[in-house]
Amino acid sequence: MFLLTTAGKRIKCGRYQFLPTAKVTYPQWVFTLSLFQRNLKDNKSQYLPNDVLTLQYEMEFSTRMERVKISEPDSHQNLPGAIPSVTTDNFLHPVEKYTETSLSWKDDLLLMYKDSFFCDVNLKTSSKSFPVHSLLLRIEFTVFNYMLTVNDCESLNEGLCIEDLDADTVHKMVLYLYTDTLDDLDWESAKNLYCVSNKYEITSLQHLCSSFLKENIDTTNCYDILYMAGRHQDHNLISAAQCFISRHNEEILVSDAWRNLEEK
Numbered sequence: 599m600f601l602l603t604t605a606g607k608r609i610k611c612g613r614y615q616f617l618p619t620a621k622v623t624y625p626q627w628v629f630t631l632s633l634f635q636r637n638l639k640d641n642k643s644q645y646l647p648n649d650v651l652t653l654q655y656e657m658e659f660s661t662r663m664e665r666v667k668i669s670e671p672d673s674h675q676n677l678p679g680a681i682p683s684v685t686t687d688n689f690l691h692p693v694e695k696y697t698e699t700s701l702s703w704k705d706d707l708l709l710m711y712k713d714s715f716f717c718d719v720n721l722k723t724s725s726k727s728f729p730v731h732s733l734l735l736r737i738e739f740t741v742f743n744y745m746l747t748v749n750d751c752e753s754l755n756e757g758l759c760i761e762d763l764d765a766d767t768v769h770k771m772v773l774y775l776y777t778d779t780l781d782d783l784d785w786e787s788a789k790n791l792y793c794v795s796n797k798y799e800i801t802s803l804q805h806l807c808s809s810f811l812k813e814n815i816d817t818t819n820c821y822d823i824l825y826m827a828g829r830h831q832d833h834n835l836i837s838a839a840q841c842f843i844s845r846h847n848e849e850i851l852v853s854d855a856w857r858n859l860e861e862k
Contacts, residue, residue: 602652603644609715610706611653638716707731708776719746720757721772726765727757728772738775741798767794774803783810785819789826796830804832812838817849 600608638645717729735742745758767790788810795804811823820842827835843850
């Protein structure tokens, strides 16, 4: 689906796939738009010419039909290209092909984020603001969902203040929000994102950062990892740090860094 602007530009705002499981004469398909009413109203001259919302659809239908035949339970035929056994009566069903290039709704939102289309809330650090879609914050992050719920519309227009975080960390967190991946991750950013994911209860991000810390533990950072894991009661990471320290105790336990950790 595309939104048509007054200039005739098409903005991608949704892609959906449906696979019927039975013969339905009048299927009921629901298409949810990744659009935000407030943004549309705030940009009426660009998106609502004459107060009309114009959408364009591109639809593809599979017309291929394949008959599925029941195989006898005692049949041991091994024919090339044979269809696996099924337990239902003979039936006709459409064969749907999915391609790896198909975009998910998050891919669509990522494109809109990069173009700053329909971003309706700002994550504000002390040095920079990051316009994002509140829909993703509500779906992915429990704490941010609570913050969005308790704040009124006027507060949301001003943004959500997270001034305790640096801009680079928030930038990486936002990209993870849209892509589910972490690029160019190093020790310092992994450590910062690990603390952020614990504070804002971003479980999947916490697991990724924890895995990175485990894979990159060494004699210079094992005490920092143990300290962080202890603060956040991450028992798996605590165990990993303790196992590493026990294997390298002669080198680690006599270091100044270890003594500083004991003082904490």
